[in-house]
Amino acid sequence: MKRGKFTFIILCLAVICLPLFSFAQTPQYHLKLLAVQENNNGYLGSDADLYLEIKEGSGRVFLETFPLTKLDTQISTRFAKEIACSHFKLPCEKYDFIFTIKAKSTIIGGPSAGAAIAALTTIALLDLPYDQQTAITGTINSGGVVGPVGGIKEKLEAASQAGLNKVLIPSGTANQSQVMYNPASQNISLTSNITFGNGTLNLIAYGKEKLQLDVLEVIDLDTVIKEITGIDLDHKALPITEDKNYVRIMQGLQEALCSRSQELLVLVEQGGFVLDSESEKTFALRNQSAFNASRDGDLYSAASFCFSNNILLKAFYYEQQQKPKVELLSLYIQLKQKTAALEEKVGNRTIETISDLQASMVVKERLNDVRLQLEKIQQNDHPVDAREMASILAYAEERFYSAVAWFQFFSMDGKSFVLDREHLGQSCQKKIMESEERFQYAAFFLGPRVDYIEEQISDARKALEQQDFILCLMTAAQAKASANAIISSLGVEESALPQILEGKRRTVERIIAENSAEGIFPILGYSYYTYATSLQEKDLFNALFYLENALELSDLSIYFPEKKMLPSFIMTRAFQLQLQGFALGILAAIVFLLFWKRGTGKKVFV
Numbered sequence: 315m316k317r318g319k320f321t322f323i324i325l326c327l328a329v330i331c332l333p334l335f336s337f338a339q340t341p342q343y344h345l346k347l348l349a350v351q352e353n354n355n356g357y358l359g360s361d362a363d364l365y366l367e368i369k370e371g372s373g374r375v376f377l378e379t380f381p382l383t384k385l386d387t388q389i390s391t392r393f394a395k396e397i398a399c400s401h402f403k404l405p406c407e408k409y410d411f412i413f414t415i416k417a418k419s420t421i422i423g424g425p426s427a428g429a430a431i432a433a434l435t436t437i438a439l440l441d442l443p444y445d446q447q448t449a450i451t452g453t454i455n456s457g458g459v460v461g462p463v464g465g466i467k468e469k470l471e472a473a474s475q476a477g478l479n480k481v482l483i484p485s486g487t488a489n490q491s492q493v494m495y496n497p498a499s500q501n502i503s504l505t506s507n508i509t510f511g512n513g514t515l516n517l518i519a520y521g522k523e524k525l526q527l528d529v530l531e532v533i534d535l536d537t538v539i540k541e542i543t544g545i546d547l548d549h550k551a552l553p554i555t556e557d558k559n560y561v562r563i564m565q566g567l568q569e570a571l572c573s574r575s576q577e578l579l580v581l582v583e584q585g586g587f588v589l590d591s592e593s594e595k596t597f598a599l600r601n602q603s604a605f606n607a608s609r610d611g612d613l614y615s616a617a618s619f620c621f622s623n624n625i626l627l628k629a630f631y632y633e634q635q636q637k638p639k640v641e642l643l644s645l646y647i648q649l650k651q652k653t654a655a656l657e658e659k660v661g662n663r664t665i666e667t668i669s670d671l672q673a674s675m676v677v678k679e680r681l682n683d684v685r686l687q688l689e690k691i692q693q694n695d696h697p698v699d700a701r702e703m704a705s706i707l708a709y710a711e712e713r714f715y716s717a718v719a720w721f722q723f724f725s726m727d728g729k730s731f732v733l734d735r736e737h738l739g740q741s742c743q744k745k746i747m748e749s750e751e752r753f754q755y756a757a758f759f760l761g762p763r764v765d766y767i768e769e770q771i772s773d774a775r776k777a778l779e780q781q782d783f784i785l786c787l788m789t790a791a792q793a794k795a796s797a798n799a800i801i802s803s804l805g806v807e808e809s810a811l812p813q814i815l816e817g818k819r820r821t822v823e824r825i826i827a828e829n830s831a832e833g834i835f836p837i838l839g840y841s842y843y844t845y846a847t848s849l850q851e852k853d854l855f856n857a858l859f860y861l862e863n864a865l866e867l868s869d870l871s872i873y874f875p876e877k878k879m880l881p882s883f884i885m886t887r888a889f890q891l892q893l894q895g896f897a898l899g900i901l902a903a904i905v906f907l908l909f910w911k912r913g914t915g916k917k918v919f920v
Contacts, residue, residue, distance in 0.1 A: 340367045340368070340369055341367070341438075341441075342365055342366070342367050343365065343366045343367075343434055343437055343438045343444075344363060344364065344365050344366075344434075344446055345363075345364050345430050345433065345434050345444075345446065345449065345450075345542075346361055346362070346363060346364070346446070346449040346473070346476060346478060347361065347362040347363065347364045347415065347417075347427050347430055347449070347451075348360075348361055348362075348426075348449050348451045348469035348470075348472055348473055348481065349361070349362055349417065349426070349427075349469070349472075350464070350465035350468050350469065357465055357468055358468060358472075359465070359467075359468035359469050359470070359471045359472030359473075359475075360417065360418065360472050361418075361449075361472045361473065361475070361476040362415055362416060362417035362418070363414075363415070363416045363417075364413065364414070364415055364427065364430055364431065364434060365413070365414040365415075365416070366411065366412065366413055366414075366434045366435065366438050367411075367412040368409045368410070368411055368412070368438050368439065369409060369410050369412070370408065370409060370410070371408070371409050371410025372407065372408075372410065373406050373407045373408075373409065373410070373411075374410045374411070375391060375392045375395055375410075375411045375413070376410065376411065376412045376413065377391050377413045377414075377415070378412075378413070378414045378415075379414070379415045379416075379417075380414075380415070380416045380417065381417065387415070387425075387427070389425075389754060389755050389758060390425035390427065390428050390431070390453075390755070391413055391427075391431055392751070393425075393428065393454075393751065393752075393755055393801075394425075394427075394428040394429070394431035394432040394435070394454045395411055395431060395432070395435050396748075396751070397428075397432050397454050397455070397456065397458060397535070398431075398432040398433070398435040398436045398439075398454075398458075398535065399435070401432075401436075401457070401458035401535055401549075401821075402436055402440075402535075402547065402549065403872075404435075404436065404439045404440070405439070406435075406439070409439070411435065413431065415427070425453045425454075425804075426451055426452065426453060426463035426464075427451075428452070428453045428454035428455075428461075429450045429451070429452040429453065429454045429460045429482075429484075429535070429538060430449070430450050430451070431454070432454040432458070432535055432538075433450055433535065433538045433539060433542055436535070436539055437539070437542070437543065442539070442543045442545055443543060443544075443545075444542045444543045445479075445480075445542055445543070445544075447477070447478050447479040447480065448478065448479065448480040448481070448482065448541060448542050449473055449478050449480075449481050449482070450481070450482040450483075450532070450538050450542070451463055451466065451469050451481065451482070451483060451484075452482070452483065452484040452532070453484075453801075453804070454535065455798065455801060455802040455814070455818075456798040456801075456802065456818075456862060456865055457534070457817065457818050457821030457822070457865055458534045458535035458536065458817075458821060459533065459534050459535075459802065459814060459817035459818055459821065460482075460484045460485065460532055460533060460534060460535065460537075460538065460817070461484060461802060461804075461805075461806065461814060462484045462486065462487045462805065462806055462807075462810050463484065463487075463805070464805070466483055466487055466490065466517060467490065467515065467517060467520070469481070470517060470520070470521050470525055470527060470529060471525065473525075473527060474521075474525035474526065474527050478527065479527070479528060480527070480528040480529075480530065480541070481521065481527060481528070481529050481530075482530050482531075482532045482537075482538055482541055482542075483517065483529060483530070483531055483532070484531065484532065484533075484810075484813075485531045485532060485533040485813045485816075485817070486531070486809075486810045486812075486813035487517070487531070487810065488516060488517045488518050488529070488531050489514045489515070489516055489517070490514065490515055490517060517529055518530070518531075533813065533816065533817045533820075534817050534820070534821070536549045536550075549824070550824065552823070552824060552827035552828065552831070553827060554823055554826050554827050554830065554840070555827070555830055556840075557726075557830065557835035559725075559726050559727060559835075560726065560835055560837055560840065561613070563722045563723055563725065563726065564613040564614060564617070564837075564841070565613055566719075566722055567613070567617055567719045567720065567722060567723075568608060568613040568614075568616045568617040568620070570719045571617045571620040571621050571624065571715075571716065571719060572604055572608070572616065572617070572620040574620070574624050574715065575601070575604075575620045575623045575624055575627065578623075578624055578627035578628055578631065579597075579627060581627075581631060582627055582630060582631050582634075585631065585634065585635065587630070587631065587634040589630060593626060593630055596626060597623055597626060597627070600619045600620070600622055600623045600626075601619070601620075601623060603615075603616075603619045604616040604617075604619035604620050604623075607619065607848060612844050612845075612847070612848055613844075614840075614841035614842075614844050614845055615844060615845050615848040617719075618845060621712065621716055624712045624715070625708060625709055625712045628708040628709075628711060628712055629704070629705055629708035629709065631708075632704035632705070632707065632708050633701065633704060633705070635704075636700075637700065637704060638700060639699075639700040639703060642700060642703045642704055642707060643703075645707055645711075646688065646691055646703070646707060649684070649688065649707065649710060649711060649714060650688055652714065653681055653684050653685060653688070653714060656677075656681060656714075656717060656718065656721075657678075657681050660674055660677050660678060660681070660721075663724060665733045665738075665784075666730050666731070666733065666877075667726070667727070667728035667729060667730055667731065667733075667834075668728055668729070668731060668829075668834045668836065668870055668871050668874075669723065669726035669727070669728040669834075669835065669837055670724060670726070670728075670733070671731075671733055671784065671870060672723070672836065672837045672838045672867065672870070673720065673721070673723035673724045673726065673837065674724075674784050675784055675785070675787060675788040675838065675867075676717075676720045676723075676788070676837075676838055677717045677720050677721055678782070678784055678785045678788065679785065679788045679789070679792075680713050680714070680716050680717035680720065681714070681717050682785055683710075683713050684710045684713050684714050684717070687706050687709060687710040687713070688706075688710055690706055691703055691706055691707075723837055726835070726837065728833055728834055728835065729832065729833040729834055729871075729876065730876070730877040731871060731874040731875065731876055731877055732874055732875045732876070732877050733874055735781075735783065737873070737874050737875070738783035738784060738787065739778075739781070739783045740873070741783070741787055741870075741873035741874065742774070742777075742778050742783045742786035742787045742790065743778065744873065745774075745786075745787055745790035745791055745794065745873075746771060746774050746775060746778065746786070746790045748790070748794050749767075749770070749771050749774070749790045749791075749793040749794035749797060750771055752793075752794050752797030752798055752801065753767045753768060753771060753793065753797045755797070755801055756797045756800040756801050756804075759804055760800065760804075764796075764797070764800060766796070767793050767796050767797050767800075770789055770790075770792060770793035770796065771790065771793045773789050774786050774789040774790035774793060777789055787870075791863075791866040791867055792863065792866075794866055795859070795862035795863040795865070795866045796859070796862070798862045798865070798866075799855070799858050799859045799862045802814055802818070802858060802862070803855065803858060808854065811854045811855070811858065812854070814858065815850060815854065815857055815858055815861065818858065818861040818862070818865065819843075819846070819847070819850075819861060821865065822839070822843050822846075822861055822864045822865050822868060823843070825839070825865065825868045825869050826839055826840055826843060826864075826868050829868060829869060829871065832871075834871050836867060836868040836869070836870070838863075838864075838867040838868075839863075839864045839865075839866075839867040839868025839869075840864070840868070841864075842860045842861070842863045842864035842867065843860075843861065843864040843868070845860050846858075846859075846860035846861040846864060
């Protein structure tokens with residue numbers, strides 16, 4: 315009887331609870347997407363729906379689309395998810411991501427949903443409250459920077475028709491030329507607050523007055539999240555404080571390279587040679603740039619200008635000397651021996667801090683460059699003449715000198731990490747995977763024009779096979795930075811590059827400041843950051859390239875666990891001796907007690 319009652323109770327509970335379990339489904343997050351679709355008159359704005367479910371897993375990304383979209387949508391979805399995970403340091407490796415895109419008709423493929431995907435990823439993982447009546451159109455790039463997209467006016471019109479309240483657009487895209495718009499779209503009243511005298515349309519005013527839509531420019535993922543959720547994740551840039559040891563060592567490096575410029579100039583003059591007008595002009599310009607940079611405290615830029623001059627002077631000197639090939643071969647053998655000796659010295663260094671790691675990375679990268687240059691002289695299928703050999707040696711010798719100068723950074727202090735071969739190998743493999751993903755994304759749009767990035771990744775793989783994990787990490791990081799620079803500038807007009815650079819710069823500054831506050835000053839990241847700043851006014855794309863490198867090399871600690879140190883008083887020799895004596899005393903007392911009890915015939919429990 316009791317058993318029957320128990321069974322009846324269980325069945326009743328099952329009937330009551332079963333409907334409740336059916337409601338306990340994985341929550342689904344949703345944002346509106348804005349797109350453009352083709353019609354007979356050109357382009358027409360269209361809305362779509364983006365859904366996301368997250369489940370326990372291993373970081374996999376699944377995408378389902380109705381109707382089917384182009385391959386770049388699949389690539390950009392994974393890319394956007396990774397950007398959000400990296401930007402906010404989210405535990406994405408613990409979850410699988412199931413994205414669904416539903417559109418009313420076939421939409422044009424492209425990465426313009428990237429910012430929305432990154433935002434929804436962040437919202438879902440942090441389970442933030444959010445406004446589904448707000449949409450974002452824009453690409454997402456490294457550092458969480460929102461990039462420009464096309465067809466914004468048509469997308470605003472689609473947002474209005476879909477009943478949305480607010481649309482976020484990339485910074486710097488609010489004013490657009492009307493000639494780019496579809497003539498079949500909604501007519502525009504040419505009032506002064508919507509258009510300018512040159513016919514440029516102000517999309518913020520157009521959205522407000524014609525579409526009853528709030529339109530706001532955003533520069534990065536932080537701003538997007540704040541506008542959609544009303545929550546400021548306090549992901550702000552902090553002021554950078556230069557590490558005093560970095561300044562001291564970089565000043566020594568800069569002085570070494572710039573003093574060498576003067577020594578080489580004297581060598582040229584003593585040889586009775588006179589620089590041609592073009593070389594003299596280039597030398598003077600770089601020399602002045604180095605002086606200005608040094609005066610302004612930009613030591614890395616000053617060192618870079620001097621290094622370029624050193625190559626110019628050494629190449630000119632060898633060219634004028636017209637050394638016979640036998641003498642050049644002697645110089646080649648000497649440099650090869652010195653390179654091997656320094657490589658061995660670097661390989662024997664104990665790597666304990668991120669500063670040690672970065673010093674090793676930069677020295678190895680320069681020595682590898684020297685070795686690759688020297689291999690050109692050894693090529694049997696393309697024998698070099700004396701003039702070409704002299705040019706190769708000039709560059710290789712100055713590159714070697716640069717490696718020697720960077721060796722000073724092994725004296726930097728910093729927090730200790732577990733930088734053994736196992737963790738270095740893992741970080742190398744992860745960085746290769748990241749660079750391959752970025753390369754595939756860039757190659758989808760640019761094809762063979764980015765083959766040089768594939769070659770960098772191939773070099774990283776060779777270093778991995780040779781178990782030179784530090785060189786592998788450096789090469790793979792450079793490949794990823796190159797791909798990110800390409801992706802960040804895809805479809806971007808030169809006038810919009812300053813906004814992209816500003817977003818990157820803010821992100822780099824924040825990461826450098828955060829790491830510095832933790833006792834991890836990124837010597838390479840900060841050096842590339844200062845050089846990018848010096849280039850920003852005259853060479854926007856190279857400034858972007860160096861900011862991407864700074865971004866890659868400013869947060870290497872995420873790949874390595876921190877080494878747990880014992881308190882300093884425990885590490886002293888005197889304390890260790892006292893501890894050993896105390897342990898021996900206890901052991902002797904236990905032995906004495908054991909034998910004494912055994913002699914009395916009593917039981918003892920130790």
